[in-house]
Amino acid sequence: MAVTDPIADMLTRIRNGLQAGHKTVVMPASNLKQAVLERMVEEGYVAGVSREKDDRQGLLVVQLKYDADGAPVIDGLKRISKPGRRVYVPSGGIPKARSGYGTVILSTSRGVCTDRKARQLGVGGEVLCAVW
Numbered sequence: 001m002a003v004t005d006p007i008a009d010m011l012t013r014i015r016n017g018l019q020a021g022h023k024t025v026v027m028p029a030s031n032l033k034q035a036v037l038e039r040m041v042e043e044g045y046v047a048g049v050s051r052e053k054d055d056r057q058g059l060l061v062v063q064l065k066y067d068a069d070g071a072p073v074i075d076g077l078k079r080i081s082k083p084g085r086r087v088y089v090p091s092g093g094i095p096k097a098r099s100g101y102g103t104v105i106l107s108t109s110r111g112v113c114t115d116r117k118a119r120q121l122g123v124g125g126e127v128l129c130a131v132w
Contacts, residue, residue, distance in 0.1 A: 004083055006030060007128060010037075011077040014046075017064055018072040029058035035112035036105055036128060037062060043103045043114060045074050045131050080104075080127045090124040102132025 003009045010033050017025035027033070029051055037049040037060065047063035065073040080095075081087040089095070089106075094115050097104050104115035108125030118125065 005079070006033060007036065008079045008082070011079055011129060014062060014064070014074070015077055017062075018074060021070075023064060025062045025064060027060050027062070028056070029060045032107070032112070034060060039103075039105050039112060039114055040131060043131070045103070074131060076102075076130075076132050078130045080129055087127045088125065089127055091119065091122045092124075094118055094124065095127065095130075097130035098132040102130055104130045 006028075010027055013025050013027050034049065034051060037046060040046040041049055045065065047065040049063070050061050052059045052061055067073060078097075094106065095104055096102075096115065105128045106113060106115065106118050106125045107128055108118055108121070108123045110118075110121055110123055112128070113121070
């Protein structure tokens with residue numbers, strides 16, 4: 001079955017994996033998903049991501065991250081720009097997730113980056129998701 005929104009599917013797989021207490025989550029690979037996951041690794045929300053080959057497009061294996069008490073590091077994930085309603089913002093209108101305690105991930109002309117990096121570069125773009 002075809003997935004109409006691969007980013008939302010990725011976020012849901014991560015959300016479900018955290019709720020079930022899994023150490024890793026596997027999903028079909030794409031360059032955009034890999035870039036979003038790499039930003040999540042940089043921000044400390046995910047332990048790691050690796051790409052494995054298969055007979056199709058490849059797989060992304062995401063190592064989920066938990067704190068010392070066993071609670072997930074990620075409290076929430078939200079898809080902002082959807083196929084039915086794309087959300088684009090200029091550099092001055094980049095939103096903050098949870099009053100700056102979370103991270104917003106954008107697709108810009110300079111690549112996929114976090115809200116802080118986009119403000120630093122002075123670029124806007126499509127608001128993909130928020131993580132807190």
